[in-house]
Amino acid sequence: MVVVIALVVVVVGSILFHLLSPWWWTPIASNWGYIDATLVITFWITGFVFTAVILFMAYCVWRFRHEPGRVAAFEPENRRLEIWLTVVTGLGVAAMLAPGLVVWKQFVTVPDDATEVEVFAQQWSWSFRLPGEDGRLGTSDAALVGPDNPLGISPFDRFGQDDIIIESDDLYLPIGKPVKMVLRSVDVLHNFYVPEFRAKMDMVPGMVTYFWFTPTRIGEFEVLCAELCGVGHGHMRGFVQIQEETDYQAWLQEQRTFAELWEERRVRTASSDPEQ
Amino acid sequence: MANIPYRPDEQVPPAEVPDVHPPHPHTWIGRWVFSQDAKYIAIQYSATAIAIGLVALVLSWLVRLQLGFPDVFSFSAEAYYQFITMHGMIMVIYLLTAIFLGGFGNYLIPLMVGARDMVFPFVNMLSYWVYLLAVLVLVASFFVPGGPTGAGWTLYPPQAILSGTPGGQDAGIILMLLSLILFIIGFTMGGLNYVVTVLQARTRGMTLMRMPLTVWGIFTATVMALLAFPALFVACVMMLFDRLLGTSFFMPTLVEMGEQLSYGGGSPIVFQHLFWFFGHPEVYIVALPAFGIVSDLISVHARKNVFGYRMMVWAIVIIGALSFIVWAHHMYVSGMHPYFGFFFATTTLIIAVPTAIKVYNWLLTLWRGDIHLTLPMLFALSFVVTFVNGGLTGLFLGNVVVDVPLSDTMFVVAHFHMVMGVAPLMVIFGAIYHWHPLMTGRMLNEAMGQIHFWVTFIGTYAIFFPMHYVGLVGVPRRYPEIGDPAFITTPVDGLNAFISIAAFIVGAAQILFLFNIAWSARNGRDAGGNPWRAASLEWQTPQTPPRHGNWADDLPVVYRWAYDYSVPGAPEDFIAQDDPWVQQTAPT
Ligand code: HEM
Ligand SMILES: [Cu+2]
Ligand SMILES: [Cu+2]
Numbered sequence: 001m002v003v004v005i006a007l008v009v010v011v012v013g014s015i016l017f018h019l020l021s022p023w024w025w026t027p028i029a030s031n032w033g034y035i036d037a038t039l040v041i042t043f044w045i046t047g048f049v050f051t052a053v054i055l056f057m058a059y060c061v062w063r064f065r066h067e068p069g070r071v072a073a074f075e076p077e078n079r080r081l082e083i084w085l086t087v088v089t090g091l092g093v094a095a096m097l098a099p100g101l102v103v104w105k106q107f108v109t110v111p112d113d114a115t116e117v118e119v120f121a122q123q124w125s126w127s128f129r130l131p132g133e134d135g136r137l138g139t140s141d142a143a144l145v146g147p148d149n150p151l152g153i154s155p156f157d158r159f160g161q162d163d164i165i166i167e168s169d170d171l172y173l174p175i176g177k178p179v180k181m182v183l184r185s186v187d188v189l190h191n192f193y194v195p196e197f198r199a200k201m202d203m204v205p206g207m208v209t210y211f212w213f214t215p216t217r218i219g220e221f222e223v224l225c226a227e228l229c230g231v232g233h234g235h236m237r238g239f240v241q242i243q244e245e246t247d248y249q250a251w252l253q254e255q256r257t258f259a260e261l262w263e264e265r266r267v268r269t270a271s272s273d274p275e276q
Numbered sequence: 277m278a279n280i281p282y283r284p285d286e287q288v289p290p291a292e293v294p295d296v297h298p299p300h301p302h303t304w305i306g307r308w309v310f311s312q313d314a315k316y317i318a319i320q321y322s323a324t325a326i327a328i329g330l331v332a333l334v335l336s337w338l339v340r341l342q343l344g345f346p347d348v349f350s351f352s353a354e355a356y357y358q359f360i361t362m363h364g365m366i367m368v369i370y371l372l373t374a375i376f377l378g379g380f381g382n383y384l385i386p387l388m389v390g391a392r393d394m395v396f397p398f399v400n401m402l403s404y405w406v407y408l409l410a411v412l413v414l415v416a417s418f419f420v421p422g423g424p425t426g427a428g429w430t431l432y433p434p435q436a437i438l439s440g441t442p443g444g445q446d447a448g449i450i451l452m453l454l455s456l457i458l459f460i461i462g463f464t465m466g467g468l469n470y471v472v473t474v475l476q477a478r479t480r481g482m483t484l485m486r487m488p489l490t491v492w493g494i495f496t497a498t499v500m501a502l503l504a505f506p507a508l509f510v511a512c513v514m515m516l517f518d519r520l521l522g523t524s525f526f527m528p529t530l531v532e533m534g535e536q537l538s539y540g541g542g543s544p545i546v547f548q549h550l551f552w553f554f555g556h557p558e559v560y561i562v563a564l565p566a567f568g569i570v571s572d573l574i575s576v577h578a579r580k581n582v583f584g585y586r587m588m589v590w591a592i593v594i595i596g597a598l599s600f601i602v603w604a605h606h607m608y609v610s611g612m613h614p615y616f617g618f619f620f621a622t623t624t625l626i627i628a629v630p631t632a633i634k635v636y637n638w639l640l641t642l643w644r645g646d647i648h649l650t651l652p653m654l655f656a657l658s659f660v661v662t663f664v665n666g667g668l669t670g671l672f673l674g675n676v677v678v679d680v681p682l683s684d685t686m687f688v689v690a691h692f693h694m695v696m697g698v699a700p701l702m703v704i705f706g707a708i709y710h711w712h713p714l715m716t717g718r719m720l721n722e723a724m725g726q727i728h729f730w731v732t733f734i735g736t737y738a739i740f741f742p743m744h745y746v747g748l749v750g751v752p753r754r755y756p757e758i759g760d761p762a763f764i765t766t767p768v769d770g771l772n773a774f775i776s777i778a779a780f781i782v783g784a785a786q787i788l789f790l791f792n793i794a795w796s797a798r799n800g801r802d803a804g805g806n807p808w809r810a811a812s813l814e815w816q817t818p819q820t821p822p823r824h825g826n827w828a829d830d831l832p833v834v835y836r837w838a839y840d841y842s843v844p845g846a847p848e849d850f851i852a853q854d855d856p857w858v859q860q861t862a863p864t
Contacts (some may be wrong), residue, residue: 006734017742024748024749031736035681085632226752230440
């Protein structure tokens with residue numbers, strides 16, 4: 001008897017916790033409302049199944065509990081019931097999968113007008129690179145990384161010269177414009193994760209990964225690293241500032257290009273090198 | 277209704293297997309240390325697994341101290357990562373895999389199929405000693421300079437072998453990889469034994485489709501493990517080479533802390549594919565024995581045949597096969613080609629169908645049963661609750677786009693603890709309450725068992741159900757401390773403290789359980805030969821506990837499946853598998 005009550009309490013308690021507790025996802029700040037919608041659908045379907053299964057079990061335990069004189073039925077199989085259940089389950093699963101795949105298609109298809117923004121990760125900080133006036137990011141290579149070239153950008157690629165470098169500082173993005181986040185790491189795996197944007201993706205040394213989104217809300221959003229990257233993992237945070245276009249442009253004017261930084265650092269290294 | 281045919285004349289094929297007598301030990305050491313008796317090896321395996329499992333339990337307490345009370349108990353990040361890594365690895369490999377296959381597999385397979393022992397008793401013994409060596413190497417890594425590895429149980433390179441990770445440039449990671457390699461060698465010896473024993477040493481009349489589902493589950497899991505562990509084996513060997521010999525299997529050109537390393541040309545993603553090609557089947561290597569065992573527990577204690585036996589067998593086999601083509605659902609956000617997402621999301625959700633069928637059949641076994649709420653039955657019921665809960669959240673994570681916000685958050689931690697942590701543990705507990713009388717001849721103490729059950733069931737649910745919401749809020753996993761970032765609108769600190777307290781209470785209840793095992797082995801109520809009135813073969817041995825060689829002079833002959841409970845017209849509410857009883861058809 002206690003078991004039956006406990007099972008009912010588990011179900012009712014879970015539902016109440018879900019509905020009444022204050023813990024829910026943080027308000028969204030990107031175009032990925034579809035992801036939230038799919039998640040909510042999944043909550044409904046699975047919540048219904050959980051409730052039905054456990055309550056049915058509770059009913060069985062109550063109805064068929066051992067009493068003197070009770071004899072169990074002998075029923076090895078029931079073809080029709082088994083096929084019926086299989087088909088219904090298949091349909092339910094398909095109903096969840098189909099919208100999921102449709103949204104995934106959108107998630108992996110970057111719109112043509114998206115601007116590229118590079119995120120650069122290393123233990124344990126974030127840097128960024130914007131394409132500059134030519135709209136293209138110059139090539140880069142981990143082998144080029146050094147004190148005078150922290151992001152490893154090819155000094156001989158003309159597309160890289162006007163790239164804007166933001167070293168260990170906040171990234172600003174204009175609201176309402178799709179961005180393709182191009183992700184690069186030079187040491188270990190990291191993962192660029194902003195809870196409000198819903199999207200995340202691993203950053204893998206030796207390759208370039210990406211995801212895209214459109215910011216839809218002005219504000220400051222915290223970046224967390226979501227792939228274990230060593231002891232500093234929990235402290236690897238940064239910020240993305242979503243701004244109106246005009247504020248964004250004002251910020252952009254203050255940033256330095258790769259060519260400027262390169263010059264400056266070369267001069268500094270040269271003058272501090274005793275052998276020269 | 278019943279359409280399993282009963283044809284008495286066809287029930288017993290001629291003896292295919294000659295009766296082989298297992299070697300008899302002549303020395304004390306041969307009997308009690310280097311025993312070749314599968315039953316004794318099973319107990320050695322289980323005791324070792326439980327002992328090392330206790331270490332993992334204590335580690336989970338330390339982890340929960342940090343997460344629940346970060347201001348009071350603040351461990352270093354190094355220590356925190358070592359705790360979670362060792363906790364996770366021990367639980368999955370050294371406890372669950374070892375106890376299901378090495379423990380229950382060894383004990384139950386020969387008895388349930390009517391064999392005198394495993395087919396290769398010497399190799400079987402060796403399997404245990406290599407496993408013990410693997411455990412000792414693992415334990416040794418706690419004591420080397422730099423401590424054990426803190427790379428996470430997934431051991432992803434490059435960080436696993438670099439200096440930013442505890443143990444990466446010290447001995448920690450080397451010992452971890454060596455220990456895994458040893459474990460796999462040891463397992464392979466045992467695993468071949470289980471498979472050959474099931475295929476070759478079944479007694480007369482024990483057709484494959486008469487085997488208890490426990491054997492089906494362990495057998496399928498073993499076949500899977502024999503196919504999956506080699507992927508982990510090569511991954512470990514290659515990573516050892518990368519670490520010790522400077523090869524670059526998994527290492528691209530790297531700059532570590534501003535310094536160029538001499539690696540180049542390898543791919544970290546390849547490791548992830550190898551790891552999860554093993555790692556996903558691993559989930560089912562733990563789950564399938566649990567499925568099989570729980571089916572038997574429900575059937576015996578509800579005095580009713582397993583509903584849809586053939587469907588259950590096929591579901592086990594299909595799940596086993598499908599689980600080899602879903603591995604990359606752990607890698608949706610790993611940077612692999614995004615189009616893989618379509619394929620792996622589809623296969624992952626397809627696997628939900630045979631899994632759901634198993635759940636329905638457990639419920640339909642209860643339906644119109646005669647349910648005895650014994651401890652094994654209680655644990656079986658709680659398994660269904662946690663497994664259904666964890667299985668359903670799996671549909672979130674399997675459905676690729678829903679996984680994007682949730683992956684690498686505490687939601688994932690909650691999910692896999694429900695489905696592959698707590699659920700299989702519930703089955704292990706149920707199984708120990710069920711078979712302890714067979715192993716010792718004595719019942720476990722009921723009162724202690726009740727306390728153990730209620731604290732564990734309610735407690736683990738209280739730990740892991742709310743944890744999903746910590747992840748939903750956005751808290752990543754493997755964070756010793758989240759602080760109070762702006763995205764957390766309602767702080768989760770109170771919830772974390774609550775979870776931690778529940779974890780301490782649940783842990784304490786396990787101590788009571790172990791005490792119960794030790795205490796009841798001497799003081800428990802006498803179990804008699806077949807206390808649960810079960811039909812399967814292991815309860816029909818001439819002595820309880822079964823002696824060396826299991827059976828008397830002749831092997832048993834099997835006339836029926838393992839589920840003849842409450843058969844209409846039978847003299848009792850169960851008919852043992854070796855009982856030749858035939859329904860006398862009433863003259864019409
Ligand atoms: C009372 C029991 C348990 C408690 C309280 C517990 C708690 C935890 C916690 C708090 C974490 C770390 C979360 C993080 O920061 O990422 C963790 C990780 C983990 N646990 Fe458990 N756990 C328990 C039992 C188990 C069992 C039975 C398994 C077996 C499957 C298991 C497998 C794992 C794994 C694989 C990890 C991941 C380690 C990693 O991130 O590398 N745990 N557990
Ligand atoms: Cu990280
Ligand atoms: Cu998986």
